[in-house]
Amino acid sequence: MPPRTSVSEASPQPAAPVALWRDLLALTKPKVISLVVFTAICGLIAAPVRIDPVLGFTAILCIALGAGGAAALNQWWEADLDAGMRRTANRPLPQGRLQRSTARDFGIGICAASVLLMGLAIGWLAAAILLVSIFYYSVIYTIWLKPRTPQNIVIGGGAGAFPPLIGWIAATGHITPMPLVLFAIIFFWTPPHFWALALFVKSDYAKVGIPMMPVVAGEKATRRHIMGYAVLLLPLSMVPWFLPHEATGPVYGLSAMVLSLVFLALSLRVGLRTRQGEGDRMVPEKQLFAYSVIYLFLIFAALVLDRFVAF
Structure with missing residues (x-):
């Protein structure tokens, strides 16, 4: 589905590797992700079972990657909106430091990797809920709800509520x-x-x-x-x-x-x-x-x- 935004796909000369790395990290909204990861960890630890530390780390890594990928897709879709808002105008895409297609491919790539790794290492129920959370934020909230209704945050709030649920399921295998x-x-x-x-x-x-x-x-x-x-x-x-x-x-x-x-x-x-x-x-x-x-x-x-x- 092509984006409705009007920001050009054209970009200046490719960024230096360090700058590119930092801009890709910025696409994942690290400050927001920190809260996502924390609630996921709490959901995993609070579950009434003990999970292998390596599997626990893997589960949290998958949740972080999925949330970061969804954030990158959010910025890919909203690049022109971000450019028009003082609060978001300095993000990598409005500033032209990355190509739109790079953000899209990066987001899709780490989202796909997170779901696949979660399924193979932890379980497919946790992977399925992770996939739903990614779709919820990047499509239902970003593309459908946000530009159409003042209830966007109310309904879209479900996107940020998934991490402790996924963490709990990763530990226990059930809801x-x-x-x-x-x-x-x-x-x-x-x-x-x-x-x-x-x-x-x-x-x-x-x-x-x-x-x-x-x-x-x-x-x-x-x-x-x-x-x-x-x-x-x-x-x-x-x-x-x-x-x-x-x-x-x-x-x-x-x-x-x-x-x-x-x-x-x-x-x-x-x-x-x-x-x-x-x-x-x-x-x-x-x-x-x-x-x-x-x-x-x-x-x-x-x-x-x-x-x-x-x-």
Whole structure:
């Protein structure tokens, strides 16, 4: 399927090997991938079995490669959009440091390698879910949802929720309620996390015609939605403490309660604000966005710590 973007395939002289390596790495969105890899590791370690370290490393490597490949395909498809947004204009493709076809082939290549290696080394159920997650992000979210609906982040949030599920399946070989709850936690965390960012970069999205919630529905509606998802996230984050047959202990339960209450408090600050506008410093929104990243790291770290304490 040819891309709808208009950035030329032409490129300056080939980059030096070091620069090429760095630009290919940048295509994988390393900062985003770090959170993906961390939640996948937590899902794998929290599973009630012990996995061979080599197989565990292989599983995480496959998840990282798959997520990185999907990110590269996202940038290949959105090269012209990235060029029009201040936040993304310095990426390799908008800057002409790589050919579009290079990004496409690199993304497809490492995605295919990740799924094949996962299937052969770990199991085909984990490989199938990994393939679904890649397709979900690079096609369903990037190509279909993002340019068409302000609910793109809500529905597309499933793409980032797969890693702990895949990690758990890689360790156990099957799906149980716990990894589905972990999937749901990230799914409901994603909208307030991303909408907090979208509130203070909404002019970028408006400029390139992406129908993010603040652009289409306005800031007031976006703030209400942030509060709504934060309210739902609080009890959902507590479910692993009470889950039959797979319940976590007080380390996770108390940590999740405190972390989610802080998340809710910051979300209420954003949701109840009356001042709006690009000229505003939007400190509460930036605080919520920054904390949301810390929140996900800490709640999954608490899950792992709880398992070690239980042992």
